[in-house]
Amino acid sequence: MWQRVRVTTVDVDLALVGGGGAGSLVLAALDRWGVRGLRVAVIDPVRRRGQDRTWAFWGRPDDGLDPLLAASWSQVEVAVPGRRRVLDLAPLRYAMLRSAPVYDQAATAEQRLGAVRVAAPAEAVEDDGSRVTIHAGGSTLRASWVLDSRPRPPRRAGRTNWLQHFRGWWLEADRPLFDPGRAVLMDFRTPQPVRGVSFGYVLPVTDRYALVEYTEFTSGLLTDAGYDAALAGYRDRLGLDPGRLRVREVENGVIPMTDGPFDPRPSPRVVRLGTGGGATRPSTGFTFAAMHRQAGQIAEALAAGRAPVPAPAYPRRHRWLDAVALRALDRGGVGGPDFFDRLFDRNPAERVLRFLDGTTSPAEEVALMSTTRPTPMVAATLGDAAARLRDRLVPWRRPAPGRVPPPVTGAPRSSHPAE
Structure with a gap:
């Protein structure tokens, strides 16, 4: 005991x-x-x-977590202005796990x-x-x-430092309003920040109960009123009548998005x-x-009697790809909705999800990167290489040690936020 x-x-x-x-x-x-x-x-x-947080992630149905799940989906939607795409995730599934x-x-x-x-x-x-x-x-x-x-x-501050911040409402409806067979993974039909990315998503547990959330990738946070206004706007875009909904719970969170090394x-x-x-x-x-x-x-x-040291969370090459992608998004060379839309449009969904999870092969990553817009990605790659070279040649110009990231609360998710 x-x-x-x-x-x-x-x-x-x-x-x-x-x-x-x-x-x-x-x-x-x-x-x-x-x-x-x-x-x-x-x-x-x-x-x-x-229930102090909610994780959502993708994996295979035999990953040992099935008895704990609140819901799972074999299909998800990715939406951009003018188009909604339904993705079949087989052999993966998208799943939601609450903390209790x-x-x-x-x-x-x-x-x-x-x-x-x-x-x-x-x-x-x-x-x-x-x-x-x-x-x-x-x-x-x-x-x-x-x-x-x-x-x-991080050991030092990143060259690009964003935050992923979000608020979600657990909504209960007085009649069937949600499709429990399909989640909305990323819905970019939200007003986009001048510098950053925003999207909504919907994780339905039943036809009357779902988590509806608004997320931003930006360098700063919104006010409480700002999050509520963004969520209300997204709810209205989904055509959900607020008179038929009750907010059962509210979840919030902030996640560091930085190429600074931990x-x-x-x-x-x-x-x-x-x-x-x-x-x-x-x-x-x-x-x-x-x-x-x-x-x-x-x-x-x-x-097995060995030291409890796990493998790195992600391959080193993925850290480099992340640094390039963050730089491209931050400098405005790539728009977030266009970046993700092209990935899902021109690649099998299962490959994209495994890439985002850090489990693809180098050959698959080359195939994925070839579907992005080449000019801004090449510019970001060259800019990242120049910054790394400068830091080696002029050590005193390296970024200072990083700050403790904001506390992670609310609904951390592998697909968006997490612990």
Whole structure:
């Protein structure tokens, strides 16, 4: 059984610093892989419960998450002005997962693992190369390995720094208004910012209940009134009568979109997970699938007696592609609606989704990039190369260390926002 402790010193094999989405997925994976005999500690001032966020992601139906899902769809829509495209995702599916079952599953796993829980923030994490010492709430823990999922800044600020920010309404209708067989993945028929991208989406759970959300990729945030006005405008564009709708819940979130490098291994025995470890895709905000993938890799390694160090969340070449795409969008060479519309129009949907998830091959990526507009992408590539060369030749002009990204709240999603 897990136990709340107030002791001077505890020795463990594995300490999870942070018990949110990334930590919860690791606990569940350890239980799923049958890892036993491992001394585990969870260090977090808050025990996560209930529906504090919603993840949406794509994957295969046999990925082990099916019993937890709120809904899933084999078809989605991508819309731009004048055209709505229906995409068949086979063999993938788009799925929605609310946080309560994830936290419940993690709590059960925590009990089975006999984990120690310290209900305090980690005040210091000190790695001497052979053990890690953690000071938290008057307790001292010594761990062989630490998995740290707290928000962290990039090692240096990016050359392009945007935010993905959003607000969603969980809408309940008094009669059937939604199509539960199809989600709206990206609807670009929203007023576009002067510098940035906006879109709406709809994730229906039933024909009377759905999450309707408005998202922007820009350098700054809106006011509360601005988000509500944008959501109301998108609701009206969908033809939804506000008199027949009730807002059951409101979700908000902010995700960093930057080509600044995050450090997944800041010291020999500390591994960072989630956004702080680079699990957020810089050009899209995708995170959940990478967190889930890395949690499985960690559990598999521990079950085999290996170090709990997952593979990088995304290949290095994807980081470079993200930097180029962000630069092209930021400098105005590429419009967001046109960029995504061309990708989905000229490639199989399954290939685009795997690319956005970081699991395509180099040959597939060449095929995908060949469908974008060449002139602005070449200009962005040359601009990125020039900036990298300048930073090498004139080190003092490199971007300063990055700031801690804004807190991630609301509805993080692998397809848009995430932890």
